[in-house]
Amino acid sequence: MLLEVKNLSIYYYTLAGVVKGAEKVTFSIGRGEWVTFVGESGSGKSTVAHAVMNLVPSSGKIVSGEVIFEGKDLLKLSKDELRQIRGKDISMIFQDPMTSLDPLRKVGDQMVEVMTVHGIEEDEAKERAKELLEKVNLPPDRLDYYPHQLSGGQRQRISIAMAMAFNPKLLIADEPTTALDVIVQDSIMDLIDALKAEGTSIYFVTHDISLAAERSDKIAVMYAGKLVEFGTVEQIVENPLHPYTKALIEAVPDLWKESEVRAIPGYPPDLRNPPPGCRFHPRCPVFRERSALKGLCDSREPEMIEYEKGHFVACHLYGGAGE
Ligand SMILES: Nc1ncnc2c1ncn2[C@@H]1O[C@H](COP(=O)(O)OP(=O)(O)OP(=O)(O)O)[C@@H](O)[C@H]1O
Ligand code: SF4
Numbered sequence: 001m002l003l004e005v006k007n008l009s010i011y012y013y014t015l016a017g018v019v020k021g022a023e024k025v026t027f028s029i030g031r032g033e034w035v036t037f038v039g040e041s042g043s044g045k046s047t048v049a050h051a052v053m054n055l056v057p058s059s060g061k062i063v064s065g066e067v068i069f070e071g072k073d074l075l076k077l078s079k080d081e082l083r084q085i086r087g088k089d090i091s092m093i094f095q096d097p098m099t100s101l102d103p104l105r106k107v108g109d110q111m112v113e114v115m116t117v118h119g120i121e122e123d124e125a126k127e128r129a130k131e132l133l134e135k136v137n138l139p140p141d142r143l144d145y146y147p148h149q150l151s152g153g154q155r156q157r158i159s160i161a162m163a164m165a166f167n168p169k170l171l172i173a174d175e176p177t178t179a180l181d182v183i184v185q186d187s188i189m190d191l192i193d194a195l196k197a198e199g200t201s202i203y204f205v206t207h208d209i210s211l212a213a214e215r216s217d218k219i220a221v222m223y224a225g226k227l228v229e230f231g232t233v234e235q236i237v238e239n240p241l242h243p244y245t246k247a248l249i250e251a252v253p254d255l256w257k258e259s260e261v262r263a264i265p266g267y268p269p270d271l272r273n274p275p276p277g278c279r280f281h282p283r284c285p286v287f288r289e290r291s292a293l294k295g296l297c298d299s300r301e302p303e304m305i306e307y308e309k310g311h312f313v314a315c316h317l318y319g320g321a322g323e
């Protein structure tokens with residue numbers, strides 16, 4: 001495995017209380033594998049994706065867990081050691097590329113800097129920047145542009161070009177296409193695919209389960225700060241186990257065509273005070289229908305179990321207690 005995340009929990013300490021942004025999240029990503037995280041807004045997808053790089057805002061804290069990347073726990077590395085890995089072995093791209101670009105400097109200078117920081121000579125870095133721009137289908141004169149002179153799609157191409165500079169082992173992409181129109185979105189996805197074809201593993205985050213189904217090898221489903229199901233695309237799409245995953249899939253009329261997820265009745269809980277037991281129980285249709293689940297789903301937290309090889313689920317309907 002390239003990346004193994006174990007029992008990762010992140011809390012935010014706010015004036016309004018402690019927000020349990022993500023709790024006891026465990027998963028792994030193999031070499032060359034594309035894993036996509038899906039789930040409603042606020043389910044903890046970005047929290048986990050950032051924590052993997054030990055990047056949490058000042059109000060946030062990683063309260064437990066390990067992030068093993070090529071055998072080393074990233075959460076135990078010094079700032080310097082992490083800096084060596086960030087941008088080189090692991091690259092990140094975000095929904096708003098402006099967050100990672102300096103608005104006051106030309107994109108070419110920024111690309112060159114990323115490379116020189118990691119030991120490439122300046123002249124070589126300049127040449128490489130031009131080649132990278134070509135790879136992401138941008139003319140070389142864009143190197144002289146400031147970020148605000150580029151469109152959102154072009155800025156995202158620049159972020160990807162920067163990510164490509166070192167053939168990273170892992171690309172973490174948090175909703176990189178959400179702000180873009182569908183055609184631009186597709187071209188960005190093609191670029192990420194190209195990176196994967198060169199051996200990079202992809203850790204992708206999206207609201208769009210049909211996008212996930214189309215491009216990934218595996219899907220991770222998050223609900224209210226918990227990972228509730230994880231498996232191959234076929235396992236998740238053909239045989240969803242968790243009632244929340246089922247609802248997500250049913251909410252898309254044609255998984256291979258439509259991209260908007262229709263709302264699932266009810267709201268995700270407030271993560272300052274999540275429901276006891278299974279966090280989905282107030283919205284779960286199975287819990288509502290089966291009286292035998294009362295006293296179980298609403299009081300005992302389901303453990304993640306391996307239902308079939310590589311297919312994990314956290315729900316009392318599987319693996320013992322609720323059967
Ligand atoms: N900086 C922060 N301070 C306090 N709470 C936060 C902060 N960032 C996220 N949260 C809370 O943590 C939980 C998880 O948020 P997160 O941003 O990880 O969700 P998400 O799945 O990425 O959502 P979206 O799809 O909207 O991007 C939410 O309840 C959110 O309100
Ligand atoms: S554990 Fe119970 S409430 Fe939670 S998803 Fe499964 S059946 Fe529904």
Ligand SMILES: [Mg+2]
Nearest residue numbers: 045046047174
């Ligand atoms: Mg997010």
